Amino acid sequence: MLSNSKKVLIIGSGIGGLSTGIILAKLGYDVRILEKNRRAGGLLRSYTRDGFECETGVHYLGSLAKGQILDTFFTYLGVKEGIPVSRMGTNGVIDRYLFNATESNPLKFDLPEGFDAFEANLHEGFPRDTKCIQSVVAHIRDTSKQLHNLDLLFGTDNDFSLLDQAEPYGEILDSLGCSPGLRSVLAMASSWIGVAVGDCPAYYHNMALASYLSSSWRLDISGAAMADVFAKRFQNLGGTIQTGSEIDKIIVQNRIVEGVELISGERVDADIVIGAIHPQMVLKMLPDGAVKPSYRHRIQKLQNTHSIFSVHASVDATVHPEKPYNIYNVDTDPAGNITDLKFYQIRKSGRQEKSLLSILTSGHDEKWTPWKESKSGRRGNEYNSLKRDCAEQLLEEAAGVLGNFSNLKLLDVATPLTLRDWMNSPDGSTYGVLRSTGQTLATALLNRTAVKGLYLAGQNVLAPGVIGTIMGSFSTVKLILGPENFIKNVSL
Ligand SMILES: Cc1cc2nc3c(=O)[nH]c(=O)nc-3n(C[C@H](O)[C@H](O)[C@H](O)COP(=O)(O)OP(=O)(O)OC[C@H]3O[C@@H](n4cnc5c(N)ncnc54)[C@H](O)[C@@H]3O)c2cc1C
Numbered sequence: 001m002l003s004n005s006k007k008v009l010i011i012g013s014g015i016g017g018l019s020t021g022i023i024l025a026k027l028g029y030d031v032r033i034l035e036k037n038r039r040a041g042g043l044l045r046s047y048t049r050d051g052f053e054c055e056t057g058v059h060y061l062g063s064l065a066k067g068q069i070l071d072t073f074f075t076y077l078g079v080k081e082g083i084p085v086s087r088m089g090t091n092g093v094i095d096r097y098l099f100n101a102t103e104s105n106p107l108k109f110d111l112p113e114g115f116d117a118f119e120a121n122l123h124e125g126f127p128r129d130t131k132c133i134q135s136v137v138a139h140i141r142d143t144s145k146q147l148h149n150l151d152l153l154f155g156t157d158n159d160f161s162l163l164d165q166a167e168p169y170g171e172i173l174d175s176l177g178c179s180p181g182l183r184s185v186l187a188m189a190s191s192w193i194g195v196a197v198g199d200c201p202a203y204y205h206n207m208a209l210a211s212y213l214s215s216s217w218r219l220d221i222s223g224a225a226m227a228d229v230f231a232k233r234f235q236n237l238g239g240t241i242q243t244g245s246e247i248d249k250i251i252v253q254n255r256i257v258e259g260v261e262l263i264s265g266e267r268v269d270a271d272i273v274i275g276a277i278h279p280q281m282v283l284k285m286l287p288d289g290a291v292k293p294s295y296r297h298r299i300q301k302l303q304n305t306h307s308i309f310s311v312h313a314s315v316d317a318t319v320h321p322e323k324p325y326n327i328y329n330v331d332t333d334p335a336g337n338i339t340d341l342k343f344y345q346i347r348k349s350g351r352q353e354k355s356l357l358s359i360l361t362s363g364h365d366e367k368w369t370p371w372k373e374s375k376s377g378r379r380g381n382e383y384n385s386l387k388r389d390c391a392e393q394l395l396e397e398a399a400g401v402l403g404n405f406s407n408l409k410l411l412d413v414a415t416p417l418t419l420r421d422w423m424n425s426p427d428g429s430t431y432g433v434l435r436s437t438g439q440t441l442a443t444a445l446l447n448r449t450a451v452k453g454l455y456l457a458g459q460n461v462l463a464p465g466v467i468g469t470i471m472g473s474f475s476t477v478k479l480i481l482g483p484e485n486f487i488k489n490v491s492l
Helices: 015-026 069-077 115-125 127-148 169-175 180-192 202-214 223-236 279-285 293-301 365-371 381-402 416-423 465-481 483-489
Strands: 007-011 030-034 047-049 052-054 085-087 095-100 108-111 216-219 240-242 247-253 256-262 267-269 272-275 308-316 326-332 338-348 354-362 409-414 454-456
Touching: 007 015, 007 256, 015 030, 015 069, 015 223, 015 465, 047 409, 052 308, 052 354, 052 409, 069 127, 069 202, 069 465, 095 180, 108 115, 115 127, 115 180, 127 169, 127 180, 127 202, 169 180, 169 202, 180 202, 180 326, 180 338, 202 465, 223 240, 247 279, 256 272, 272 279, 279 293, 279 454, 308 381, 308 416, 326 381, 338 381, 354 381, 365 381, 365 416, 381 409, 454 465, 465 483
Parallel strands: 007 030, 007 272, 030 240, 095 326, 272 454
Antiparallel strands: 047 052, 085 216, 095 108, 247 256, 256 267, 308 354, 308 409, 326 338, 338 354
């Protein structure tokens, strides 16, 4: 433990804020998290509708088998025992991709657990792509080793050895002569982080795919219970969480951070402030002149990932029992690029006779623009009926794929504006900053700011998803401690 009495204040209690808080509290820092919502957890936190627990930002997790990256993280953070999970893919399928046919597409592809099984399924589906498959799978295997070895945090050459593979994945596939059908299967992994395959840096694609191929898991508890495990662990280490406390301003004098001011006007002093929220939101909290115009410009210009539209409904469990795998219903263009997709999950609910159907798809922001200035719960009838129409259309399409639903009851519908207002994410962006090849430089080192003592954490600093966000937390702590102190004090 480092002996210091530095006061740290973290803005936001998502998994980014909570995991950064746990690491720093373990290291002996005095940490306080301020959260605008009534409960801690951010996107981790599920919510209850009509007695059913609806998930928000955790539908499945990768790499929780012993010694894999998320297992290592959860063990270090001290939350592993409190988060029971079930392994997916034991019947051979983690995800089933159903492609809406174009001439060049397969109709179905099953993503299995394990690299050998994945390679075998690819060869079976695309017998003419032998060379391309060998090459892409070899890279994914390499990335997997680097991922589980934590090279990004402890790499000896430099922190960015993984980042050698910065080429757009789509260009790599083109150079390998990949068929459109194979491209559409491989393109799924970049869509998980909200980037089109043509613009996705190869290492992001490979990391995302490797993390789920290594092993995939579903929570046996709700997202809210997982959030509580993180929050309790942080509090047991001496950290404090203050909910219902929206931060309005970051106080800066002579480019040194001094603390924050809440919407209520309350001032909280701190030696270190960490914004575990979107960098554009942090920027809005800074006084004029706190950062150079070039930094302000860079952050303001960052492009973000698309938003999301989600539907939760209860269905008859005898007709639709839990499916042990996820289903993606995918539209592609003739070149094999994904143009739209719907994610379906059918899980047990708390009630024996009912299953919970969850659908996620892209948000189509333009539909919701008329209500851009409105607040949650006050958007009016027209908005509510558009929401309902969109949900019903999605449910009808889902019935075409999954079979008719008997006794379906719509539980909840969330639009991009819901996510925007709940998380304070710009325009409801799902995964924050777009990790495209066009933004590689602009998104590098996002946890470092131009203000002394002010850092960023959360999904925006390194990568989205539970693994990417926690990795970002470690990298922010590394920045605060300095690489030598980090290696000396943080052993994973
Ligand atoms: C629909 C959806 C499905 C997903 N599915 C998966 C999945 O299956 N597996 C996976 O690994 N990842 C998934 N993800 C991604 C994952 O949930 C996120 O990458 C991760 O939870 C982000 O955590 P975070 O801490 O960066 O942000 P958040 O969870 O957004 O936390 C930010 C917190 O800051 C608070 N806040 C914002 N502004 C202020 C302020 N001014 N003052 C105080 N508090 C503030 C917010 O209220 C929030 O609690 C999904 C995401 C979405 C949206």
